[in-house]
Amino acid sequence: MCGRYVLKAPLDALLAHFDLDGAPGLGPADLAPRYNIPPGTDIPVVRRSPEGRRLLHLLRWGLVPNWAKDAAIGAKLNNARGESLAGKPSFRDAFRRRRCLIPADGFYEWQAIGKARQPFYFSAADGAPLALGGLWESWRMPDGGLLRTACVITTGPNAVMAPVHDRMPVIVPRARWEDWLAAPADAIADLVAPCPDAALQAWPVSRRVSRSAEDDPALIDPLEEMP
Numbered sequence: 001m002c003g004r005y006v007l008k009a010p011l012d013a014l015l016a017h018f019d020l021d022g023a024p025g026l027g028p029a030d031l032a033p034r035y036n037i038p039p040g041t042d043i044p045v046v047r048r049s050p051e052g053r054r055l056l057h058l059l060r061w062g063l064v065p066n067w068a069k070d071a072a073i074g075a076k077l078n079n080a081r082g083e084s085l086a087g088k089p090s091f092r093d094a095f096r097r098r099r100c101l102i103p104a105d106g107f108y109e110w111q112a113i114g115k116a117r118q119p120f121y122f123s124a125a126d127g128a129p130l131a132l133g134g135l136w137e138s139w140r141m142p143d144g145g146l147l148r149t150a151c152v153i154t155t156g157p158n159a160v161m162a163p164v165h166d167r168m169p170v171i172v173p174r175a176r177w178e179d180w181l182a183a184p185a186d187a188i189a190d191l192v193a194p195c196p197d198a199a200l201q202a203w204p205v206s207r208r209v210s211r212s213a214e215d216d217p218a219l220i221d222p223l224e225e226m227p
Contacts, residue, residue, distance in 0.1 A: 001079045002132070002152045002169040004209065005107035006121075006220060007044065008033035009129050014056060014103055017129055018046050018177070023056035030058070035219045036108075037061075038212040039078040045136060045150050046101040048181040059100075063151035064139040065090050071139060074149055080135060082155040082170060082192035086185065091151075094135035096185045100150055101172060102132040106220065108209055111164040119209045120164050121220045122202045131177060133170035133191065158194035160202055171195040 011023060011031045023044075031044060042058040049055055062074030067089075077090055085095040106123030107130075124130050136150040153170040161168040170192055172180045179188050203222040208214045 001154055001167050002107055003039065003078065005037050005104045006035050007037060007103060008035065008105050009103065014044065014129070018101065018103060018131070019054060020046065020056050021053040026056060026058065034215060035217060036209055036212060036215045040075065043150065044103055045134065046103065047136060054181070057148070059136055059148045059150040061151070062149055063090065063094070063135060063137055064147060064149045066137055066139055068139060071141070071147060077151050079154045080151050082153050085153065085192065091135055094137050098136045099180055100134045100136045101177060101180065102134045102150065102152060104130045104132050106130070107169060109161065109165045109168070117210070119205050119207060120202050121205045122161070122200055125199055125201045131172045133172045133180060153192060155193055158200065159197040160200040161194070164202070168194060171199065
């Protein structure tokens, strides 16, 4: 699964890196650096508009399908297993029509060591922001407004992730970003897979990251010694 991640790149860097056409309603103050982003919060998401523009919006992390009776279902749908996207009602329609990219400087995963859980930080080997593969939805609230939500798609591990956990986020390579956003689902099925081993680096970090209230740059510092 993917339950916490980091986004510290400023708005202007994201606009350039993801070749965005804009970020409607967002300014630099809306994207302060975050080092421990949990589900249930608003996150920046890259979507393709009907006119073909690549835009950045804030969506709630935790997918609420458009047919849901209660938005609380989003707390259970932070991630979508890649193996069941085409068949599971919660994700099927979004996988066909509403895919997105979720910018991240890195993400955390926890390794079970006896009864303890040791967090590791994963990031791109070249230091660039990652594009996590995601889905998005719009849900009509009781007051008539729209709640827009997103989730992260996960897949099996590559060799960097495997010693830590048996799942990892789908990471979409730059050359396939437009395909992911706009191509038919069967044309991008090959992307729902682990990224190349050489694309990632990882190291153990402080167990403070397990507390969602913790949010500071030191969270991604490598541990000098494992506990």
